[in-house]
Amino acid sequence: MRMGALHPKRVWHGLLLSLLAMAFFPTPSRAAPSPAYQSRATELLRLLSAPGGEEGFFSSLFLDAVPVDRWRAIAADLRAQHGAPVALGAVSQTSDTAGQVEIRYERATVGFSLVVAPQAPNRVVGLHIVGAKTAQDSFDKVMADMAALPGRSAFAIAKLTDAGPQWLRAHHADAPMATGSSFKLYILAELARAAGAQERRWGDVVPLGPKSFSGRLMHWPDRAPMTLHSLATAMIAESDNSASDTLLAALGRDRIDAMLAATGHADADRALPLLGTAEAFALKMPANTDLRQRYAAATLSDRRALLRDAVARLTADRVDVGSVAEVPTAIDSIEWFASPRDMIALLDWLRRHGGDALPILAVNPGIPPADARRWRYLGYKGGSEPGVIAMNLLAQAQNGTWYAVSGSWNNPAARVEESRLVALMTRAMNLVVTDGR
Incomplete structure (x- = not known):
């Protein structure tokens, strides 16, 4: 995030x-x-x-x-x-x-x-x-370092084949984790599906809005005309929140929610509805404690109803970023939840059906450019906020073999050192490209 x-x-x-x-x-x-x-x-x-x-x-x-x-x-x-x-x-x-x-x-x-x-x-x-x-790195060392992170961590590597993912390494790979802005991959997947079905075109123009609380586009003119492609690029490459909330409204939350089941999410009911960024952080605000508690305890249908009924309290102007910028806030209840297996299934769906979404996914490689250049293709989307970091990479080796790597680290008690997960994921990617099977 x-x-x-x-x-x-x-x-x-x-x-x-x-x-x-x-x-x-x-x-x-x-x-x-x-x-x-x-x-x-x-x-x-x-x-x-x-x-x-x-x-x-x-x-x-x-x-x-x-x-x-x-x-x-x-x-x-x-x-x-x-x-x-x-x-x-x-x-x-x-x-x-x-x-x-x-x-x-x-x-x-x-x-x-x-x-x-x-x-x-x-x-x-x-x-x-x-x-x-x-020096003398190995998958075993990466896995041990991942397991040693304070709080909770989860990780998986898979080779992607026509018969489905072949799991190479896993650490709590089925654990539902807070993943921050990783949820934007589901919006990208729905846009790719709609474009493939000719329900939408990447060049379709929609007005910018609703805006969210951070990112480049929050400063653009209200209702500025933007193509779906431009919004998707800002959402993935820059993690722009206004772009993602605009696409969530333009494509329809129900259609995007349906992509969780379509791409193989194992526990969609817990993860739904997919919150907009303004909604999620408005729910984290101290002034909305009552809404947050009701939302966390509600059934899926009641959560959907609460978002409709409380729409006026869940806008970007209700978000005071300073109140959630330093300490983890409700990352176990108000978040976007997925396991590494869920995210790898989603990346595999994008590999097979993404079309024009794949170049968008590759704009920001997520790991140092030096390491990214070892791959024929490398796509990335992650997410972070206090107590949360997640990284999801879709990669094609020079020999044509496809891989996906997903890792998440949550700590509700303290901020996480984001550079530690970046280093672990970079090491994993380098081992995959040299030792992948």
């Missing part, structure tokens, strides 16, 4: 600090590193280990694009994924100003492309992550 800064995109999408390639691409060294270049490489190890001294290391050009607080968040994210930096590895200089540096972390070796200014004091003007090699 996108809530202001809680969009699932990672800090590693920085302008100058970006992930470029999965494996290191060694270039023949022109010569041994110069003393100035070697010194900056050594300092990089220190800066990755702990904050402090960034202004003396980076040029003003770099810090204009990647401010100190952003750099520190990137360094902290790398430590969360790979452990503490422990040593400087190979340093190779390929020109007077550029080269590659390896930093050995506790659990991986990370490669950087490092560019320094030619004049003293040779501050760093460019820094790119070019890949990460996890």
Whole structure:
């Protein structure tokens, strides 16, 4: 679920600090590193280990694009994924100003492309992550790390075949989990179904609205004309809440709800009706405690009736994001629930019937671009809010084999460290692409 800064995109999408390639691409060294270049490489190890001294290391050009607080968040994210930096590895200089540096972390070796200014004091003007090699990783290690997450976690990997999913790995794969904005995949599936049945066209124009409380489109003019394709792209690639609530109204909640059964959700009654984003977070508001309690205890038909009767209290202008932005709020009762098996069944349905939905699903790959490039196709949708993160990936290997990977982590007692699940899912995807059966 996108809530202001809680969009699932990672800090590693920085302008100058970006992930470029999965494996290191060694270039023949022109010569041994110069003393100035070697010194900056050594300092990089220190800066990755702990904050402090960034202004003396980076040029003003770099810090204009990647401010100190952003750099520190990137360094902290790398430590969360790979452990503490422990040593400087190979340093190779390929020109007077550029080269590659390896930093050995506790659990991986990370490669950087490092560019320094030619004049003293040779501050760093460019820094790119070019890949990460996890030391002696395995599915067993990923599964153990997944199980060790505080709170509840669930995970599954499947090869997708004409006979159905073949389950390769599973951890609580049937457990219903809060999945945040992952529910938007059901809206995408209904749009794909309607387009395939020629009931709708991707180019059909509808007015924007009802708007929700976060996302780019909340600032657009009311009732701005938008195509279904544009709304779907914003909903999936940006997790735009106004786009999803507009599509929910335009396509019809009953039709979207029906996609749960059509795609193989094992416990649709618990998950229905699919709430709009404004409805869900309005129900979480302290002023709507009475509605939330009634909704959580109601039957499916009574939940539908409550949404109709209380429509005036469940709008975006009733949502105070600050009241739910820091702590988990009703994630066990007011949410979008699905198990990893449910989500993989949905991804498999999209693989077989998605049509023009598949390129939309691939706009945001969900994992670092370096790792995403290992796949012929990679589609993604996740969701996050305090106490919730979910990631769902549909992938085709270079040999044509299809896979789906789904993971969710819930903790009603505390915020979750989103970077930890991103790292686990990235490791899983890399193991699938190298060791998948």
